[in-house]
Amino acid sequence: MPGPRVTPVHGDETLPDKVDVVVIGGGIIGTSTALELSEKGLRVALCEKGGIGQEQSSRNWGWVRISRRDPREIPLMAEALRIWPGMNDRTGRELGYKRTGIMFSCRTDEDMARYERWSEHLKPYQLDSRMVSGAEFAEVMPGCEEPVKGGLYTSVDGRAEPQLAAPAIAEAARDRGAAILTETAVRGIETSAGAVSGVVTERGRIGCDAVVLAGGAWSRLFAGNLGIDFPQLKVMNTVLRTEPLEGGPEAAYWTSEYAFRRRKDGGYTIASGSTNVVDIVPDSFRLALRYLPALQHQWRDLNFRVGPRFGQEAGYARKWRNDEASPFEYTRVLDPKPHPRIIKKTLKAAAKYFPVFEKAKIAQTWAGYIDVTPDAVPVISAVDGQPGFFMASGFSGHGFGIGPAAGRLMSELVTGRAPCVDPHHFRFSRFSDGTKLRPDDGF
Template identity: 40%
Template sequence: MSMLSLRSHIPDDVIAAADSLPGQADVVVIGGGIIGAAAAFHLAGAGLRTVLLEADKISSQQSGRNWGFVRTQYRDPLELPLAVEALSLWPELERELEAPVGWRPTGCVFVAATQKEMAAFAGWHEKTRSIACDARLLSAREVTDLLPSLRGKTEGALYTATDGQAEPALATLAFGRAAARRGAHIIEDCGALAIETTAGAVSGVQTEHGLIRCNTVVCAAGAQSYRLLAPLGLSLPQQSVRSTVSLTAPLPPLSEACFCGFGIGLRQRADGSCIIAADSSSDIDLSFDSFRAARFFLPGLLRHGSGFSLRLGRPFVDDLHQRLAVPDRERAIARRPRIPANRKLAARTGAAVRDLFAGAASIEIVKSWAGRIDVLPDALPVLDAPVEIGGLVVATGFSGHGFGLAPAVGRHVARLATGEAPAAILAPLKLDRFARGTYSAPHAPL
């Protein structure tokens, strides 16, 4: 396999589909991204008969397509305690999972191109210094010392040396394989149609291949979560945006730390290749679903409209076809078409990197891809066991932040699923905050 391969589009035989569907389990996890895989790992470790369902392949969606940042830096203060917990777990993850995950403590730096950006970093630093203990502000001179190849004039930066990076597909697959070794039943190409309940409590999961009876379900289905929760009377104002990412050929050292600034995000990998993307710039592929829960998202869209590109095309046609031809409850398992990268945006991002770093004159984009990020109005996830449905745990809506959080999220999911009281740090992440109107505006643009 090429050294440049991210393994982000996983071969079919990585985790083979089960020969038969188990009729009974203690817990069914819906969703084979890193959140679901981490949850299955910890649930199986707790001795529960665990089934992990994935409508496609493990790590085939956003968990295998993200930037690979593992950061505490500039997190929403409400999410920060979970990020700090997760960061403490990453250094031991390869030993625990018995597999490489690509973890490297390379740090993270957010560079301020304007005084306004620097003021925002300073405000965050002042508010969070008691928990984000390793974060510090850098002067313009210190930025030059840290990033000698950076050409852009800066006002300073926010820097956390103990943050790091990992390889998205490697880490997700490592959790999935480790869960299987602990006895979890991993079933790919098997979507969940509905969560069944009896007398207000979970009683099973109806899949496209049959029913699995269980008393506990973890809904970690990413952008499809709202479809599974709505029939239970649970409203999740969830939308998705399309984010384009590119891989470059190896370059001279540009930034050891994961880098954000001047409109780009960059992660330089161990072989010198770089993951690059436009920071806070996403495509919204309009469909009928775009208008669902629009009132929750319209204020943010109006405030940060320059960061989004509204597109009317194939997704609208596909959505119309599904509404006319596919029964509503089967739409959750409709096979996802290939997600097209925004090639123009990828080219602009490559040019921006070339202009920003002295060592990037020979930049060559090897490949580009896109993923769909499921977002919630406050850009915070739901990590909750809602009281309305006994035996249900919801872990979704990570809004592009879930990769780095996953090691901690998996532990909390297992605790919730086994009946433990939720940790205090999960209080801001309850599902009912949207119905109650107690959520706030996003800490940073979605």
């Protein structure tokens, strides 16, 4: 089966001649940025090489969580938790958001102690996140037969529907005057007196004063053509969804073996809690030293393989002119095949500890590429040395839930307004200013 069934968004037929900002990428980060900029009164064109939300923005788990975040992301995710509840009314469309809580399981006393240490990061925000056990755990996770000591339960966490969200946000941006351009790859940017003055797309030129690159897994390739070195690699995550299933928990649940959340349609989205596939590609060697600290941190969760992806990426042009077809015009959607062994193993583990899943029927499976930075923290930043060029990428598997707040912060940086949170940790310059780049699990 192909990837998830995403709400279709029909692109505008006509390119605008001139806008204030061009946003490159139609995932949840790009659409959220376009909506925020449009609401601030700017003229916006959102350019997507394929369809809105067709890549990782529709292939993720759909979790909207602050729990177990990298501490550097917590302030921005707290902002996202304030934004999500109003998104249906704001867009005039259904995004499937619901505050249901998320539980992270703890099988040992050591796990309990580690998660309790992590929960200290949320105390300044006065959010309900606490360690639970016994009857309280059973109340939140009915039917669980896993031998646990308890878990970290964050009741303010929740879920939304990835196949609905980015399209709804894009349409809301269009309602506010944004041009939504699908099947419209941006080949490059133009500058005047050293500053951004426009973009060249496969359909023609659009004049602009600023460009926001929100290209997900494609951002490194696009930036590289501009002479900008953005360290970014990909990992592949496999997901399944079930047909509607009665009797399962309402709250989402995570263990290293499996994770699940109920869907708006009554089924469940289920995936391995930790296992990802890493395709060895040419950039794996170019960036190996930068990723070494991250690799030491989580190598047990990564399945490395050499396959067709190496040849595909080796064949990408790394430099092209604005009057030449770009790699983005040859691959409209990254649609990797799901890993059958991971699907089988994950559903078996879920059914072992939650017998309700023994009755689950798989409705669909898919996989998606998560773009990852060396420190697993996104870039939401101006790019030094290129006036008018901004980047919002590298969300490292955390982008869906944080997306609306990331779009808000990006729009504030573009317009020069006071930022909703301190953007220091998200600066692009950290890759060259001597900052030690490593993930922080908050423990």
